[in-house]
Amino acid sequence: MRKAIAYSPRPESLEGYCTGCRLCERMCSLEHFDVFNSARSRIRVVSFEGGLEIPVTCNHCGLCLDSCPLNLIKLDDKLGVIKIDEEKCNGCRSCIEVCPIGAITLDPNSNKALKCDLCGGKPICVEYCPAKVLALHGRSDPEEVRSRRREFAAVLASEKVLRRPSHSGAVAIKGLNKITKEACK
Amino acid sequence: MTLKGSYSGKILRVDLASEKHRIEDLDPDFAKTYIGGRGFGSKILYDELSPGIDPLGPENIVVFTTGALLGTATPAASRTTLSFKSPLSNLHGDAASMSYCGVNLKQAGYDCLIISGKASDPVYLFIDEDSIELKDAFHLWGSYTVDAHKKIQTELGDRDISTACIGPAGENKVRYAAVMSDGQIGTHARCGGGAVFGSKNLKAVATKGQKDIKIVDMDSFKNAFKDYLDVIKLDPYVPPATRYGTPRFILHRAKFGIHGAENWRFGPYKWKGLDPEIFRNEYAVKAGSCHNCPVMCRREFMLTQGKHSGIVAKMEWESIARGITCGVVDPEAIIYWTHLNNLLGLDVESVGDTIAFAFECYEKGLLTDEDTDGMKFSFGNAETMFEATRLIAIREGIGDLLAEGTKRAAEKIGKGAERFAMHVKGVEMSAGDPRGMPVRAVSYATGTRGADHLRSNPYIEEFITPEDAKKWFGSEEASDLRKGVKGKGRLLKWSEDFVTIGDLLGLCKFAFYRSLTFEYLYRKGVELATRFYNACTGFDLTEENMLMAGERAFNIEKAFNAREGADRKDDTIPVRFFDEPLQGGGPSGGTVVEKEKFERILEEYYEARRWDVKTGLPTREGLERLNLKWIADDLEKYGKLK
Numbered sequence: 001m002r003k004a005i006a007y008s009p010r011p012e013s014l015e016g017y018c019t020g021c022r023l024c025e026r027m028c029s030l031e032h033f034d035v036f037n038s039a040r041s042r043i044r045v046v047s048f049e050g051g052l053e054i055p056v057t058c059n060h061c062g063l064c065l066d067s068c069p070l071n072l073i074k075l076d077d078k079l080g081v082i083k084i085d086e087e088k089c090n091g092c093r094s095c096i097e098v099c100p101i102g103a104i105t106l107d108p109n110s111n112k113a114l115k116c117d118l119c120g121g122k123p124i125c126v127e128y129c130p131a132k133v134l135a136l137h138g139r140s141d142p143e144e145v146r147s148r149r150r151e152f153a154a155v156l157a158s159e160k161v162l163r164r165p166s167h168s169g170a171v172a173i174k175g176l177n178k179i180t181k182e183a184c185k
Numbered sequence: 186m187t188l189k190g191s192y193s194g195k196i197l198r199v200d201l202a203s204e205k206h207r208i209e210d211l212d213p214d215f216a217k218t219y220i221g222g223r224g225f226g227s228k229i230l231y232d233e234l235s236p237g238i239d240p241l242g243p244e245n246i247v248v249f250t251t252g253a254l255l256g257t258a259t260p261a262a263s264r265t266t267l268s269f270k271s272p273l274s275n276l277h278g279d280a281a282s283m284s285y286c287g288v289n290l291k292q293a294g295y296d297c298l299i300i301s302g303k304a305s306d307p308v309y310l311f312i313d314e315d316s317i318e319l320k321d322a323f324h325l326w327g328s329y330t331v332d333a334h335k336k337i338q339t340e341l342g343d344r345d346i347s348t349a350c351i352g353p354a355g356e357n358k359v360r361y362a363a364v365m366s367d368g369q370i371g372t373h374a375r376c377g378g379g380a381v382f383g384s385k386n387l388k389a390v391a392t393k394g395q396k397d398i399k400i401v402d403m404d405s406f407k408n409a410f411k412d413y414l415d416v417i418k419l420d421p422y423v424p425p426a427t428r429y430g431t432p433r434f435i436l437h438r439a440k441f442g443i444h445g446a447e448n449w450r451f452g453p454y455k456w457k458g459l460d461p462e463i464f465r466n467e468y469a470v471k472a473g474s475c476h477n478c479p480v481m482c483r484r485e486f487m488l489t490q491g492k493h494s495g496i497v498a499k500m501e502w503e504s505i506a507r508g509i510t511c512g513v514v515d516p517e518a519i520i521y522w523t524h525l526n527n528l529l530g531l532d533v534e535s536v537g538d539t540i541a542f543a544f545e546c547y548e549k550g551l552l553t554d555e556d557t558d559g560m561k562f563s564f565g566n567a568e569t570m571f572e573a574t575r576l577i578a579i580r581e582g583i584g585d586l587l588a589e590g591t592k593r594a595a596e597k598i599g600k601g602a603e604r605f606a607m608h609v610k611g612v613e614m615s616a617g618d619p620r621g622m623p624v625r626a627v628s629y630a631t632g633t634r635g636a637d638h639l640r641s642n643p644y645i646e647e648f649i650t651p652e653d654a655k656k657w658f659g660s661e662e663a664s665d666l667r668k669g670v671k672g673k674g675r676l677l678k679w680s681e682d683f684v685t686i687g688d689l690l691g692l693c694k695f696a697f698y699r700s701l702t703f704e705y706l707y708r709k710g711v712e713l714a715t716r717f718y719n720a721c722t723g724f725d726l727t728e729e730n731m732l733m734a735g736e737r738a739f740n741i742e743k744a745f746n747a748r749e750g751a752d753r754k755d756d757t758i759p760v761r762f763f764d765e766p767l768q769g770g771g772p773s774g775g776t777v778v779e780k781e782k783f784e785r786i787l788e789e790y791y792e793a794r795r796w797d798v799k800t801g802l803p804t805r806e807g808l809e810r811l812n813l814k815w816i817a818d819d820l821e822k823y824g825k826l827k
Contacts, residue, residue: 014465015427019474019481026258026477035397036191036257037292039345051470051485051497108395128258128410130479131472 001138003080004059005043005116005123008135011155018133020045020053024125031124039108042116043125043134055134057125058082058103058116067098080138081118089113186213190401191257191721192221197295199310199317201385202243202302206317211296217724218812220731221253223688224738225297226268226279231741231816233299236748236823240272240377241358241384243303249349249390250298251291252691255476256398258406259717260413261696263475265290265366266688267349271376272360272384273535273590274611274635277745278376281688283475283483284366285347286392293394300387309337309350309389314396322388327353329528334368337391350389352530354578355379359588361535361613365527369499371475374532376612376634377590401723409716413709414479417696420705423480426695427472429461430484431502436461438506442771443618446509447564448541449607449761452618453771458514459505468520470497480696486520493517498524503615507537511544512564522570529578535590538613540573542591543583545605551598558582607759609636610751619758620767621776622646622666624673627786630756631677633742639694642680642706646673649703657703670782674789685735686714737811743796744803744816747825753801756787797827 010016025041033040043057060082064073072085073095084095084104091111096104104115116123118136126134188194188211196209219228226248238244247269254262265287271278290298293314300310307322325333330352338346347367355362362379363372373379382388400406417423425433438444439456446454464486473483487497500523508519526533546552547562554560560569560583576584586594591606591613607614612635619626624643632640646666649657654664654672657679663672684698687710692698697714700706715731718724726734746755762778791798795807804827808817820826 014469015472015481017471019472019478019483021474021477021479021481023258023260023477026256029397030258030400030403033397034403035399037395037397039292039395040397049497051473051487051499053473109397130474130477130481 001080002060002075002082003118003136003138005057005118005126005134006059006137007055007133007152008137009133009152011152015131016133017131018045018053018055019131020047021130023128023130024055024134027124027128031119040114042103042105042114044102044105056101056103058099059101060116061100063100064095064098064104064115067094069094079118079121081121082115083117084113084115086112086114186217188213188216189723190399191254192216193291193294193296193396193398195295196297196299197312197317198299198301199319200302201300201304201308201319201387204319208295216253216296216722217726218734219738220689220718220734221296222250222255222264222691223266223268223279223281223685224734225250226266227277227738227741227745229297229299230268230270230277231745233301234270236750238270240270240275240278241380243385245270245381245384247300247378247381247385247387248297249287249290249300251287251296253689254717254721255691256288256291257400257717257721258410258477259690259692259721260410261475261478261480261693262691262717263478263693264688264691267364267373267378269376269378269381271612271634272358272380273377273592276610276635276749276751277633277742278378279634280364280373280375280378282364282366282371282373283693284349284371284373286349286366286390287691288476289345289347289392289394291394291398292396293392294396298390300385300390303384304386307386307388309391310387311341311391313393325388326356329353330365330530331368331528333389334365337389341391343393346391346393348389348391349373350530351379351382351387352528352578354529354531354588355383356388357578357580357588358383359531359577359580360590360593361532361539363526363530363532365530369527371499372527372532374534375615375637377532379530400721402720405716405720409713409720412716413713416705416708416713417479420709421701422699422705426480426482429465430469430472430482431695432459432461432464432484432505434502435459435505438617440772441617441622442767442769442773443620443622444509445506445614445618446769447512448510448538448545448605449614449618449759450765451769452620452767452773453769454509455514456509459509459516459519463516468516475693478693478696480693482695486523488517488520491517493521493524496521496524498527504533504537506616507533507541510537510541511570512541513567513570514565515567518567518570522567522574525571525574529574531574531578534615535613536574536577538607539577539587539591539594540570542594542605542607543573543587546598546602549605551600551602552583556583556586604760607761609758610755612636614759615639618762618767618773620762620778621773623670623778623782623786624677626758626762626778626783627674627790628677628680630758630783630787631681631790633739633746636758639684640681641677642684642694642698643677644699645676645680645703645706648701653703670785671789673786674791675793677786677790678793679732681739682732682735683710685738686710686731689734689738690714690718733811737813740794740803740808740811740813741816744808744813744820744825747802747820748823753787753799756801800827802827
């Protein structure tokens with residue numbers, strides 16, 4: 001059964017969203033490389049203005065399977081996970097191009113493609129997430145994941161979290177641009 | 186000894202005048218002795234500044250120091266400290282904040298960034314690992330913090346770039362201007378770092394870095410993490426923090442009746458409209474957190490109706506507190522006012538106190554309609570508060586006077602206005618009213634950067650048991666909130682060393698240095714902090730070593746202030762607290778800070794610190810015990826050693 005880590009917010013509670021703490025990113029790089037480095041994480045928190053954050057990682061859809069010219073991306077049937085053979089990756093970026101959600105990135109150190117491998121079945125980001133909003137789902141039962149996403153989307157569309165703040169527009173302050181180059185001397 | 190683990194190992198120096206930079210190695214002994222963050226900052230500041238320089242002159246420096254654990258997955262390791270000579274106090278100044286800019290600096294390879302000199306034209310500094318550039322910032326001059334942040338990200342074409350930038354207030358050298366991190370996600374608020382940036386024609390520091398932060402002992406790290414989670418599961422302090430964020434502190438202030446309302450005259454106040462439930466239900470966007478933090482007390486607040494509908498402000502409790510100080514109790518006005526401060530780059534605490542000071546001067550007739558351009562400077566007048574904030578940032582009309590801070594403004598107004606200027610060492614008051622609780626009063630007086638509730642944790646007295654008080658501070662009296670005197674000085678000294686550890690490591694004080702039981706407080710703040718540090722760096726510090734490192738940083742700051750001429754007479758609080766009983770009734774109603782108790786606690790505190798009781802100056806014995814002989818020798822030259 002194919003599996004994936006899904007963002008599973010609990011929209012009924014203010015504490016049920018991703019808080020943007022990025023512990024998942026740091027623990028991911030720790031698990032795979034023994035260092036802390038968000039740039040080498042296989043999960044990324046995307047921040048939006050107005051205090052909304054969404055963690056993005058591979059949903060193991062399989063679109064990348066045929067993209068690799070070296071045929072290094074394979075489905076591991078036993079674990080239900082799509083993996084890149086990172087050892088042999090030459091950094092051609094073909095898989096990055098084909099991934100629709102930007103879940104594959106390039107390791108800035110080794111120039112190899114990075115993608116979630118579910119930590120061999122027990123993802124560390126799920127274990128450590130302080131807000132408990134990451135969950136490992138079975139992908140062969142997509143309705144479970146989808147219904148949660150629909151619920152989340154409904155909240156975003158109706159509530160204040162999604163609305164884009166108008167920073168300066170709402171606060172036109174007189175007198176700000178009177179500064180001249182001479183005044184800086 | 187070599188440097189391992191979570192230190193990046195380099196110090197970057199940038200001189201704005203010569204447009205040159207230099208990279209130095211971080212000495213392992215230096216790292217182990219001063220740990221990081223505020224420890225590095227204080228030491229570098231002491232070494233590199235001569236006494237008596239003008240804080241807004243080109244001789245001042247700004248030191249960015251990353252906490253030793255910043256960038257690791259340690260819970261709440263999120264703080265970066267800016268150190269500089271403060272234009273408010275003319276003494277040691279620093280300001281810490283949650284900051285991606287600091288994380289990027291560390292991942293760019295630098296534990297520490299020292300900026301000196303003054304640029305001839307507005308610039309911003311861009312650090313991308315080995316590439317260090319000064320870029321023209323004339324087009325950014327005059328723009329809001331959030332806009333400057335976005336423009337920098339856009340023109341450099343990278344959303345991973347973080348900034349620490351100033352707003353119009355810093356450019357105009359408002360003495361309490363703040364440095365904002367990533368637009369408005371964090372504020373290096375206190376002591377006027379923004380003005381120092383402005384005086385250097387430095388609009389922003391932008392950083393990017395993707396280098397690894399290493400760790401030495403992964404198993405110990407994971408064990409410490411697990412133990413931290415176990416501790417906070419039991420800690421009664423945490424659930425309200427998670428539920429409300431910092432607006433919950435209003436319940437604490439209401440419990441003791443210490444709101445500091447209307448320029449610190451009234452204890453209890455009409456606060457019901459500011460209930461944390463209201464902020465949670467009506468305005469909070471959702472729970473947020475700084476780096477890796479399971480406490481989740483960070484909040485953005487949004488206005489969805491009214492004149493200012495559509496704004497989102499990152500706001501903490503102090504905004505609400507200073508709203509009350511100005512007599513404003515409308516949550517929407519407070520959120521909007523905070524937003525203004527964030528955009529303009531101002532420290533809400535100093536702004537609030539300064540406006541409240543002006544309100545009282547107006548009430549007493551020391552400021553007239555002529556001074557205020559016809560504006561009614563009355564308590565509770567939110568529109569005036571907004572307008573005054575704007576004028577302060579652009580230094581127009583009365584704003585030019587108020588931008589100097591309460592101390593200088595009072596000196597200019599004269600006629601006894603000093604009585605209404607609520608500051609310690611020139612830095613405006615923060616947190617709650619100390620009347621009725623003497624050790625709090627002393628804690629404001631002894632803070633090395635002026636009035637400050639984050640320089641110590643005297644709140645320990647609220648929950649410590651008499652047995653623990655006896656064991657740790659030598660007297661059961663230390664647990665008596667109002668009557669206790671004996672042991673309080675030692676409690677204060679310990680709590681100052683204790684919270685300083687957080688600034689050295691970059692840990693948040695709310696996640697590590699506040700609790701409602703002494704046991705959890707110690708376990709989080711000393712035991713676990715030390716274990717995280719050792720796991721990440723490979724050093725083998727004991728808990729005593731760690732507390733001593735905190736004490737060392739505090740002593741360096743004290744020595745800096747002593748060298749500038751500060752002594753016991755500066756370790757005091759606004760005279761109002763001594764001789765005007767708290768008005769409005771309530772649990773602390775009618776009390777004052779009793780001068781005699783204040784002095785006794787202060788003296789016990791000096792003794793515990795091994796400083797000279799008569800003058801408040803450091804002693805050779807006290808400094809040498811902390812391996813600070815070099816400071817003792819230096820102070821002796823200036824005749825400031827006892």
